[in-house]
Amino acid sequence: MKTWVKLALRELINHRGFSVFFLANLTLGLVGFIALDSFKLSLHEHIEKKSKAILAADLAVYASRPFTEEEETLLAQNLPPGTQVTRQINFMSMIQGPKETRLVEIVAVDSGYPLYGELTLKTGRVGAKEVQERLLSGNRAWVQPELVQLLGVEPQGQIRIGDQDFSVDDQLLEAPGQNFWNAGIAYKVFIGYDQALKTGLIRQGSRRYHYRLYKLPAGAEATPTARALYQALKAKFGPSPYLYLRTYSQANQQMSRILSYLNDYLGLVALVALFLAGMGTAFLFRSFLSQRLKDLAILRALGAKPWETVWLSVFQIAVLGAVAALLSSLLAQLALPLLVRLLSTFLPLGFVTLLSYKSMALAFGVGILGSALFCLPLLLGLLNLSPKLLLQETPATLAQEAGLSTWASALAYLPLGGLYWALAVWQSKSLFVGSLFLGGLALSALALSLLGLLPLWFGVRGLTGLSLSLRLALRNLGRGGGASVTSVIALGLGALLINLIPQIHEGLATEIASPDSTKLPSFFLFDIQPDQVAPLEEYVASLGYQAQNRSAMVLARLTHINDRSMDLEPEKQSQTREEENEEFTRRRDQNLSYRPNLYESEELVEGAWFPGPYNPAGLVLPELSLEVRFAERLGVGVGDKLSFDVQGVPVEGRVTSLRRVRWNSFTPNFFVLFQPGVLEDAPSTWLATVFHVPEDQKTGFQNQVNRHFTNVSLINVTGLVGKVLEIAGQVRWAIQVMAFLAVLAGLVVVYSIASFNAKARETEINLLKILGASFGHLQGMVALEFGLVGFFASLAGAALSLGIAWGLAQFLFERIFVINLWITGVTVGGVTLLSLFAGWLATRRTLAKSPAQLLSAL
Amino acid sequence: MSLELIGIEKNYRGAKNGPAVQVLSNLNLSLDQGKTLAILGQSGSGKSTLLSLIAGLDRPDRGQVILDGQDLGGLGEKALSSYRASKLGIVFQQFHLLPHLSALENVSLPLELMGKPQAVEAAREQLAQVGLTHRLQHFPSQLSGGECQRVAIARALAVRPKLLLADEPTGNLDEKTGQSLSDLFFSLVEQQQMTLLLVTHNQELAKRCERSLFLFEGALHENLG
């Protein structure tokens, strides 16, 4: 045993040049993987932290009444030690300023708030310390700026809340845990917790929410904690405790949708990184093994047993893999901060990079186990290796001399498939995504190998008349057999993986793009009565603006789907009553609308748009257009019949089209649209948007509209979506950076593969040189050979990646897919150039060397 | 074509920072057009170094390699390439055929490199001369050792080289095959009136040359048998 270890190591050391070259390439590939994975982890942490600031806590428990002592004890018992807590009460109230009385939302916060994030006041950003010092030490209030004008209060002036006077201490621009959905109906006023209790507004019968906000200690996950807590509450107080739980991911639906995209996307990035690393490694090891073939034959000739040669190779693979993984882990420690510095101008504030130890461990796994398994057919083939190889004049190719039958090879690849499948499922945290990804990759490899075989069939023919370099290059490709197929697969898959992430990124980025602020409406107006629509439009016009996108909203109840009553359908088992209600309402109560045309933010995905107004004399049902995700939730599609109860009147329609809606367009969009000519006379309220109201005119505009149309409510859209847009912007940035890094890491791997290919050409180049081939000939040949392989392999890989990206988008990202041909071009060009560059580099080195080594030993 | 080596000296850097190893020292040689010369020597005596200097694959540290009055030292890399392609043929001990090319393609390759028209026809003819008409489309892996070496000889001769260098051409072959190959080799050399420089440690083979020299301690000595 000791002899073998010694032999294995000595062999590696004696082939120093090769080992170093090999290690350098492998390390480079693995560094790319670790850096990518680490950056992914850092991004995820960063954005999660940001989104926690939206709820201002990991977990919130709330009730519409005070907590009982029993509940407090139970809560304390069921949260992990080290959990921080703060109390909060939210309620609506009419408060009085010098000029006017106004409905506001009072947010009474206590010591410790905010657990995450900061508040932005007019005078600067503040945290828990300032809350303690300023809000909790007297009757002081932080109010949203609009209120200052609406109430007519001076800075430091007085407002009356309940039967207490508060001084306006500062203006509140932004606060964690507050979505500004209510902004416009009720602006927010922050006061101290104890101060709120003294206003006399919190009494029996008061409508308010008591909150407990929790910040969990490091390492505790919010969702399982919430689940355990819910179970404990349920066990103690029965199935319907009057306490409600929220985790930060539930805090904002739009946000959680964006975050779940990000999660899946980053999972894919991790997969891509893993496969790039695995592929690069495996490819290199395969070449390594072919180079060692002769040495092994010698050993066999000297009497080594077949298995011993296999173990020797496995051991060498393990040693090289481990050294490369170690080196790359160390290098990643250096590379990551460098990368961060490089990106520092683009990085969001407070971005902290974390080194992913998981990815380092994976690098070891991929470096050693993955490669060994990838080489398994070859390793097993070594068992058939005969020393007669040594007696043959021309070194035979690996496939010829050592190898298994096609079927045995296919079987021997199964463990590799198993390993990568397991890794894929683990990295993507989804059985489905992992399997889908691996399946797509396997099919692509098959397609690429067919492409790689093409020159084998065509490469030989029709060569006369071509230039010598081209003929040489084509011959090499055509006759390269397994080697050129392998490099086509490797480069093609590389291009595929490189192109995949940017392709998916494009669709997602478009989906969550922060709309151009000039395209964002300033106000949402709702509750407009039908007879107010015209006067309101006129009035808004008289103020110099325009009311747009006015839409009728007709409340209806969905009663039947295809004549199957919704009442009879057994309720789905939901976790909480809240969810039940929500589910119920979502399925039953619908705001219907109608309009003659599609909005810019909509896109038909199936069926055809309404041909025109409904013809009541015809024999067909009115047409319906459903939002595609809503239709999926209901389980209906084009052709299905839906029946509604429109405030006492049954109305039926047939689904004729499905629409995809970009909800972030912030225009009035509806799940269900009726063909015009059906609902016009039904009782309705109307929505409208107003654009381009300058920031400093907004309060005035709001006041004026309110005075003339007291029942019409206005929502300040900018305030509402600001935070969501900010995070969406960061997510967008994050997926862009990851796409960029994936391209970079992919190119690194492609380079190491190409340079290895070039290295394998060294002997041949030497020979040609001796035969008198000129520098120009050789360069032309290498350029053509590597350029052709690079170009066609990457072209095919990129094309395949479009297919896979489309497939993944169908399942993961709700069919969001936008092709980015630009990045595809960059991928193809980049891989081709890198292949060329690697070929050029190797030729240059070889050309600089004396081919004398081909002559027999000195 | 005549070959003249004057005062050749070649050193190789030994192990790290170790002393340089002198391989050739003050080596002189003169070979006239149409003559055949064998250079004998033990392994490591510098035979291959000598060959690579003559082939223009390496440059001497001192001295001149003069071919037909042209000093190789004065030629650039490009000129050396074309010198090798047009005037030189080399036969290796390991054959060094390109594995992806058929026998015919291997032989036509140097002609193509020179841009000669009718390269394939010339190659076909050359292969016929070495008796491989029936093996034109075979790849090296499908040929026996003797056949491979015959392809290699055909390749070396295809360009009608002025100087033929042979490095242990039968070294990799069994005795019988070696025998018949050397018969073929020398008959072709004779027939084409080629200048031949043969490097070997095989006395039998050396005897078939008009003259043989012994490389020892970096210089050439008359072969005393």
Place this chain on the structure above:
Amino acid sequence: MKGLEWLAVLLGLFLAPPAFGQTKVLLLGDSLTAGFGVDPAQAYPVLVEAALKAKGYSVVFTNASVSGSTTASALGRLRWYLKTKPDLLYLALGANDGLRGQSVEGMKENLAATIRLAQAQGIKVLLVGMKMPPNYGAAYTKAFGQVYPELAKEYQLPLLPFVLDGVAGKPELNQADGIHPNGQGHRQVAELVTGFFISNLRP
């Protein structure tokens, strides 16, 4: 109203002509009366209608309540339903006006206009009162609470002073949002409302 007619003809389902002697009740309310968040069969109007029928009253309810609606929509909606020739208007609006802090005067005027239209059409009006929770502040809750008795007095209407009496503010009778009654809450509201109907209906 042309659209309504064809709709009625087409579907043949529009409010079948009443049998002789039935009292047609139109309920104009908000989410509370629409039964927001509970099964339609659990909503209090359904329970009240059944209870009245069980007690021998010949009534048929049309529930024209819309979640989130304010008094501003009352007049327009009543006009739409006049076609059904109701005998009785159960007017239960105002909660959303109050919750949004809208002007009490505007709300009173909206309700008054609706009552006047109903009375002009010979429809008897039952007025259903609402109260604001104390957190809205004493001044506002007081002004809001006075609207209903004032209207009842002015137009001589039967008044149910507070439809959520005994339900509001009790977590166990309300949904998670603390404002909409749950099934239990609706049952309690139904009892109260049934009594209110009985004292204002002839059997």
